[in-house]
Amino acid sequence: MSRRYDASEIEPKWQRRWADEGLYRASDDPRDERPRFYALDMFPYPSGDLHMGHAEAFSGGDAVARYQSMRGYNVLHPIGWDAFGLNAENAAIKRGTPPAEWTYANIEQQAASFDRFGMSFDWSRRVQTCDPTYYRWTQWLFLRLFERGLAYRKNAPVNWCPSDQTVLANEQVIAGACERCGAMVERRALTQWFFKITDYAQRLLDDVDLLTDWPDRVMTMQRNWIGRSEGAEVTFTIEETGEEIPVFTTRPDTLWGVTFFVFSVEHPAVRRLAESGGTWDEVAPLVAKAAATSLVEREAADTREGVALGVHAVNPVNGERVPCFAAPYVLTGYGTGAIMAVPAHDQRDFEFARAHDLPVCVVIQPEDAIEVDPEAMTEAMAHEGVMVNSGPFDGEPSPASIAKVTAWLEAEGRGKAAVNFRLRDWLISRQRYWGAPIPIVHCPACGEVAVPDDQLPVLLPEDVDFQPGGESPLARHPSWKDVSCPNCGGDAVRDTDTMDTFVDSSWYFFRYCSPGYEDGPFRREDIDRWMPASQYTGGVEHAILHLLYCRFFTKALYDMGMVGFVEPFPKLMNQGQVIYGGASMSKTKGNIVEPMPIVERWGADTMRLIMLFAGPFEDDIDWKLIETEQGRRPGAHSWLGRVFTAVGDAAGSETEEPEELVRLTHRTIAGVTDDMERFRFNTAISKLMVLTNEMRTVLDAGGGAAGAARALVLLLAPLAPFAAEELWREVLGERASVHMSDWPTFDAALAAEDTVTMVIQVDGKVRDKVEVPSGISDEEALALARASEGAARILAGRQVAKEIVRAPRLVNLVT
RNA sequence: GCCGGGAUGGCGGAAUCGGCAGACGCGCGGGUCUCAAAAACCCGUGAGCGAGAGCUCGUGAGGGUUCGAUCCCCUCUCCCGGCACCA
Numbered sequence: 077m078s079r080r081y082d083a084s085e086i087e088p089k090w091q092r093r094w095a096d097e098g099l100y101r102a103s104d105d106p107r108d109e110r111p112r113f114y115a116l117d118m119f120p121y122p123s124g125d126l127h128m129g130h131a132e133a134f135s136g137g138d139a140v141a142r143y144q145s146m147r148g149y150n151v152l153h154p155i156g157w158d159a160f161g162l163n164a165e166n167a168a169i170k171r172g173t174p175p176a177e178w179t180y181a182n183i184e185q186q187a188a189s190f191d192r193f194g195m196s197f198d199w200s201r202r203v204q205t206c207d208p209t210y211y212r213w214t215q216w217l218f219l220r221l222f223e224r225g226l227a228y229r230k231n232a233p234v235n236w237c238p239s240d241q242t243v244l245a246n247e248q249v250i251a252g253a254c255e256r257c258g259a260m261v262e263r264r265a266l267t268q269w270f271f272k273i274t275d276y277a278q279r280l281l282d283d284v285d286l287l288t289d290w291p292d293r294v295m296t297m298q299r300n301w302i303g304r305s306e307g308a309e310v311t312f313t314i315e316e317t318g319e320e321i322p323v324f325t326t327r328p329d330t331l332w333g334v335t336f337f338v339f340s341v342e343h344p345a346v347r348r349l350a351e352s353g354g355t356w357d358e359v360a361p362l363v364a365k366a367a368a369t370s371l372v373e374r375e376a377a378d379t380r381e382g383v384a385l386g387v388h389a390v391n392p393v394n395g396e397r398v399p400c401f402a403a404p405y406v407l408t409g410y411g412t413g414a415i416m417a418v419p420a421h422d423q424r425d426f427e428f429a430r431a432h433d434l435p436v437c438v439v440i441q442p443e444d445a446i447e448v449d450p451e452a453m454t455e456a457m458a459h460e461g462v463m464v465n466s467g468p469f470d471g472e473p474s475p476a477s478i479a480k481v482t483a484w485l486e487a488e489g490r491g492k493a494a495v496n497f498r499l500r501d502w503l504i505s506r507q508r509y510w511g512a513p514i515p516i517v518h519c520p521a522c523g524e525v526a527v528p529d530d531q532l533p534v535l536l537p538e539d540v541d542f543q544p545g546g547e548s549p550l551a552r553h554p555s556w557k558d559v560s561c562p563n564c565g566g567d568a569v570r571d572t573d574t575m576d577t578f579v580d581s582s583w584y585f586f587r588y589c590s591p592g593y594e595d596g597p598f599r600r601e602d603i604d605r606w607m608p609a610s611q612y613t614g615g616v617e618h619a620i621l622h623l624l625y626c627r628f629f630t631k632a633l634y635d636m637g638m639v640g641f642v643e644p645f646p647k648l649m650n651q652g653q654v655i656y657g658g659a660s661m662s663k664t665k666g667n668i669v670e671p672m673p674i675v676e677r678w679g680a681d682t683m684r685l686i687m688l689f690a691g692p693f694e695d696d697i698d699w700k701l702i703e704t705e706q707g708r709r710p711g712a713h714s715w716l717g718r719v720f721t722a723v724g725d726a727a728g729s730e731t732e733e734p735e736e737l738v739r740l741t742h743r744t745i746a747g748v749t750d751d752m753e754r755f756r757f758n759t760a761i762s763k764l765m766v767l768t769n770e771m772r773t774v775l776d777a778g779g780g781a782a783g784a785a786r787a788l789v790l791l792l793a794p795l796a797p798f799a800a801e802e803l804w805r806e807v808l809g810e811r812a813s814v815h816m817s818d819w820p821t822f823d824a825a826l827a828a829e830d831t832v833t834m835v836i837q838v839d840g841k842v843r844d845k846v847e848v849p850s851g852i853s854d855e856e857a858l859a860l861a862r863a864s865e866g867a868a869r870i871l872a873g874r875q876v877a878k879e880i881v882r883a884p885r886l887v888n889l890v891t
Numbered sequence: 892g893c894c895g896g897g898a899u900g901g902c903g904g905a906a907u908c909g910g911c912a913g914a915c916g917c918g919c920g921g922g923u924c925u926c927a928a929a930a931a932c933c934c935g936u937g938a939g940c941g942a943g944a945g946c947u948c949g950u951g952a953g954g955g956u957u958c959g960a961u962c963c964c965c966u967c968u969c970c971c972g973g974c975a976c977c978a
Contacts, residue, residue, distance in 0.1 A: 293895050297973065300894065305977080325978060338978095379976065410977045417978085423892085424976055498977055619973080658971090689916070691904060695897095696971085702903055702917080709930080711916055717931085750907080759905070762915035769915095835911050840959040842911055869945095880958050886910050890958045 081720040083679025083713075087798045091194060094801075099813055100196040102152035104605065113149035114606045115141035116585055116645070118614025118622075119156045119203070122182035123163050126189045128654040128661065128687075128699060129615065131671035135684040136651055136693050136755060137613040138195050142794035143752045144610070145196070146819040152606050153196055154588040156203030157183050160211075161577045162245060165510045168542045175510040176538075179206055189672060193680045194797050196815070201591040205580035210587065211512035212533035213597035214580055217629075219515055219526050220636060226272045229524070232503055236264035242544035243507040252369070256544075262368050268505035269514060269573065273628045277302055277497040279642070280627055289647035291694065294619045301620050303498025308482045310491035312337060312389040312416065315397050317352055319345060321389065324411035324496045328481040329474045330418040332466035333439035335429065336398045337389035338382065340406040340413040341366040346385070349400065353386020359402055366404055379405045379424045380431035391416070392490040394467060403428060409500055419456065426456035439465050440474045502625065504576040509540055509549035511574030519561035519568035528562050534570065548572055581622060582629040585609060585644060603639050612645035615653065616694075623648070649755055652696035654687075661699075669699050678713045681796035685712035688757035688795060715765060716799050719792065722771045723785040723803050731780030740770050741784045742827035745820050748791045757795065764791055790820045836861045837888040838870045854881045861887035 094100070103110075117137035120130055141153035157179075164175035171178075183204060190197065203210060221227040235244040239259035243266075248255045273280075281302045284295050307326035314321065321339075325331070339346050341363050350359040362383050382403030389400050398417075405424055406415050419429035420438045429436055436450040440461040448457070463472045469481060485491030505514070513534040515527035527534055537556045540549045550556060551572035561568035583597065589606045590598040623645070630644040653660060656667040674683045689712060690697045704710045744767045751760035767788055771781040786808065793800035793814045804814035829850050834857060836844040844866030848857065858881050861867060867889060880888035 293973085296895060300974070303977065307978085323978080327978080405976055407977065415978050422978065424978080427976095496977085616972080653972095689903090695904095698903085704917080714931090715916085754907090756907095758903090759907095759915085762905075765915055833911075837910085837959075840910090840957095845911070878958060880910090882910065886959090888910080888958055 081713075081717040081799070083681060083716075083798065086802045087192075087194065087679055087681070090798050090801050091191060094194075094196075094813070094815075095191075097813065099815060100151075100153060100198050101200065102154075102198050102606075103150050104602070108150055110148055110150040112606060112610075113141075113144040113151045114609040114611070115144060115151055115153045116588075116609040116612045117153075117155070118612070118618060119158050119581070119584060120186060121158045121161065121163075122179055122186055124182060125185050126193075126671060128669050128671055130186075131193070131683055132654050132687045132697060133614060133651050134190070134193065134195055135687045136649070136757060138193075138797075139684075139688065139752070139757060139794040140611055140613065140649075140755070141196050142797060142815055143819070145815060146790070146793065146817060148818065151196075152201075152588070153198055154201040154203070155187075155190065155195070155197040155199070156201075156584055156588065157186070157205065158577060158581050158584070159183060159204045159206035160511045160574075160580055162508065162510070165508055165542060168510075169544065174538070175542075176206065179510075189675075192675060193671075193683070196797070201588050203584050203587050203591070205512075205577070205584065206510070208533045208535055209592075210584075211580070213587070214512045214575065214583070215515040215527070215532050215534060216529060217583060217597060218512075218575065218579070219529065221271060221632060222516070222526055224632075224636070226275065226632060227269055227504075228272065229267050229269055231265050232268045232270075233263040233265050234268075234507070236262045237544075238262055240544040243548070260368075266505075266507070268503055269571075269575075270501040270503055270505075271579075271628070273502045273624075274497060274499055276628050276631050277304070277499045279631055280499075280624065283627070283631075283643055286643050287646060287648070291648065291650055294616070294623070294648060294650060297619050298624060301499065301624065305496050305498075307478075307494060307496065308485055308491045309412075309494035310392060310416065310485065312391060314345075314349060314400070315388040315390050317349065317387065319349070321345065321414050322412050323414050323416050324494055325416060326496075327418065327421065327475075327478070328485060328491065329463060329466075329469070329472075329477045330421045330439055331391065331393045331416070331481065332463075332469075333418040333420050333437045334391050334396070334398055334416045335419055335435045335437050336417045336425075336432075337400045338406045338415050338417050338425075338428070339385070339400065339402045340408045341402050341404050342408040343402070343406075343413045345414075346402045349385045349387050350402070353384075353400075355384060355386040359383045359385065362402060362404070379427040381405070382428060382432065384432075389416075393485075399434070401428075401432070410498065411496055420450065420453070421456055423456040426453070437465060439463060502576075502578075502628075504579055505573040506576055507548035507551075507572075508574055509536070509542060511577060512580060513550065514571040514573050514575060516571040517559055517561060517568045518571060519563060519566060521566055522561055522563040522568075525561055525563045525568070531562070550574070578621060578625050582625040583633075585612075585626070586633075586639075600638065607639065608641050608643060609645050609647075611647050611649065613649045613651065616650040617653070619650065649693070651693050652691075654697045654699055656698065657700040658698060669703075674710075678710055679716075679798065681716060681799045682710055682713040685716070685761060685796055686710055689761045691758055693755045693757055715768065716796060718772065719764075719768055719788065719799065720803065720807075722768055722775065722781070723789060724807055725775045726771060726781035726785035727807050727809075729775070729780045729782065731778065733780045733783055734774055737770060737774050737779070737781060737784050738826055739829065740767060741787050742822040742824075745787055745791065745822035746824075746827055749819070749822070752794065760791075761795060764788060764795075787820050789814060790817060793817075832884050834860070834884055835886045836864045836867050837886065838867050839890055840888060843867045843870050848884050850884050852884045854883045857881055857883040857887050861889060 141151050145151040159179050164179045167178045168175045235249050237244050237254040237259055239257045249261050254261055281304055284298055305326050308328040309322050309324050311320050311322045350356040382401045385400040387400050388397040390397050417425040419425040419436045438448045438450055441464045442459050442461045463469045463474050463477055482493045515534045517525045519525050537553055540553055542549055557570040557572055559568055559570055586598045589602040593599050626644055631642050633639045634642050661668045671683050690702050744763050747763045748760045771784050774781050789800050789803045800814050804810050831847045832850050834846050834848045835842055844864040846860055874891045876889045878890040
């Protein structure tokens with residue numbers, strides 16, 4: 077019995093029945109003895125309907141969840157929304173729609189689309205970070221960090237638009253100007269909240285080693301971001317004022333090559349020193365210019381720019397006095413904000429020295445050169461060599477000498493070994509409305525006071541003005557911020573900043589384990605049951621920040637005794653991005669492709685197969701290169717049609733299956749199982765296509781294919797869940813869902829080949845092929861090769877000098 | 892500049908351990924069916940030479956190791972991603 081494949085009839089039907097049957101509920105029943113599998117997908121941001129990137133990511137994540145379920149696991153596959161953020165507020169400003177309304181409308185649309193895609197989510201655990209029942213606990217977690225000194229306030233610059241009178245995100249600064257009004261963006265210092273992630277820098281670095289199933293590239297990015305460097309801290313003394321200025325260097329072996337000293341423009345000592353040196357008139361404009369530069373632009377300073385301070389720094393290793401400068405190429409946030417400059421061996425220092433006509437002193441002599449003329453140098457030297465002009469260390473090979481110099485500095489009391497991290501503390505304050513309010517009250521008498529736990533959540537008010545101007549929306553609200561101090565009862569004000577949305581997304585995977593729990597963010601026993609997550613799937617764009625913040629939160633919770641492990645996601649899979657014509661899809665480029673039209677025209681299964689078959693899951697997909705011409709039938713859809721006819725024909729046939737098809741079936745089960753374990757969906761699908769083609773051939777020749785059909789439908793289930801269910805229940809007549817069925821097992825004996833094709837080469841070139849028994853001996857293989865016609869033709873008149881025999885695959889006769 | 896990843900037919904890709912390069916699909920060409928078209932189905936499809944058997948070339952370029960290299964090593968070119976004056 078053949079059945080025409082019609083997705084529009086099949087898919088809505090099963091979508092309803094799966095919901096009715098409660099198929100995808102994870103079981104918390106302690107009597108459930110199945111092993112557990114937590115299939116975690118990065119939750120989406122509700123900025124509109126689902127896009128092609130979601131289609132790719134969730135097709136893969138859902139395949140994993142369904143596969144593991146068929147493998148016998150009790151699968152937790154939850155979904156939620158990362159629902160606070162800038163976009164909702166921008167929409168509010170533009171259209172006057174309240175952020176909540178815009179956000180919840182988008183969530184509902186995305187939820188409906190996910191449902192239409194047939195995602196196997198356990199909807200009962202749905203999480204939305206903008207719900208008070210969620211952000212109550214975001215605030216609660218903030219307070220736990222605050223109690224431990226891991227949340228603190230300090231001054232930090234923000235991007236400030238002088239025309240709109242508002243704070244801008246880096247993203248809103250386009251070429252130094254405000255994206256809304258075009259005014260040049262300035263910097264403004266505000267007191268803001270930070271999480272002390274730097275306290276965890278070493279552990280975050282060390283524990284990368286525990287992430288055994290992360291892609292290498294992501295582990296490397298994490299390590300580089302943390303950026304540990306070892307070196308020395310050395311203190312220089314300002315000759316004129318006696319002030320002591322520490323610097324960090326990774327190259328203490330170049331200390332004797334210091335010819336000048338540079339402060340970052342924002343360094344607190346700059347004004348004092350310039351005034352003392354009588355150069356403040358020249359330095360002030362540079363400081364003012366830096367202050368007026370946006371954060372983004374500030375990072376790209378010219379190496380040649382800088383002004384002398386008119387004072388000198390004394391080098392503690394040799395007592396030499398060198399001139400001091402202020403220059404924007406020295407960064408405030410890294411090291412101590414001041415550097416010892418070694419132009420001979422650092423390129424940036426070299427460029428600055430040339431621009432300001434400063435001496436260059438070579439202290440690492442390359443071993444192959446007799447003498448280097450500093451005047452003739454065109455760039456800094458970064459080679460290994462021997463220390464020269466370095467007092468007690470002349471003749472020491474560098475960089476091996478770094479440890480010796482450091483030890484000497486410590487022994488002499490002129491410096492000490494030091495470790496510096498590139499990682500900075502996490503700035504979490506946002507001067508915005510649509511986020512979780514920071515649960516702190518500022519009291520003139522008591523200072524920063526935590527909102528008591530039983531008063532959480534600090535709710536967002538609804539009657540708020542979103543138009544930009546002066547202060548953040550919460551600060552402008554007439555009454556919201558006015559409270560009495562929880563400590564002394566006096567008049568006090570709420571903190572009017574909200575938290576970075578990365579805070580919300582740093583713990584949502586814990587909440588999935590204890591949905592609706594009211595006595596804490598989660599229940600320890602639920603976490604012990606499901607975490608660490610078995611598999612985390614999501615985009616590589618989150619390879620650094622999101623993952624680092626989740627790791628930090630988990631370690632902090634571990635230290636509080638709230639969880640029993642230090643890494644939340646030991647296994648990570650990053651899918652590639654979906655791009656168009658070599659460029660990422662975006663509204664401004666007008667190249668956005670949405671999955672819904674494809675789903676409506678051809679079905680969700682076809683959409684999934686297109687995405688998963690396009691290439692390796694971790695590679696980018698360029699939609700322009702794989703899209704099917706308008707109106708034409710996608711290949712994936714045609715294949716599903718062939719699967720329907722083949723399975724239908726096989727189901728109606730009582731004929732015995734040929735041995736060849738049984739063998740291919742078992743080889744396919746083995747191959748697809750292996751592919752699913754490694755997220756190689758593209759090769760899994762190709763193997764299923766091969767099996768379909770072979771079934772067709774066998775059926776057309778009058779043979780049976782019932783066993784192959786059963787296996788094909790089971791193997792197809794995680795990849796095209798609707799089609800597989802229709803075939804399983806309606807065509808093959810099974811009662812229970814294919815998605816609750818057991819993954820097929822293969823019989824190695826049945827999968828084994830009796831004969832293989834043996835290649836006969838002469839001098840490494842294929843000259844003949846013969847079918848041989850797979851158990852053929854080396855002697856028999858060689859005899860066959862020598863008897864081969866193809867080989868003999870080439871060998872005529874030549875002597876075989878060597879025989880390479882790799883029975884049963886290959887014989888190579890070398891002349 | 893640094894770090895990471897790549898480069899295979901007209902296109903997406905496959906080759907899991909150094910052993911038949913191009914699986915599977917798309918596209919294209921031819922055919923069956925049809926009044927015709929679409930759909931479906933069948934055959935063909937790396938390049939060159941050849942009537943054919945077959946031969947030669949071929950995995951970014953050049954070199955090396957090896958009986959044998961898409962795979963290992965060296966040099967180079969180009970592309971993509973990430974981070975960038977990180978001392």
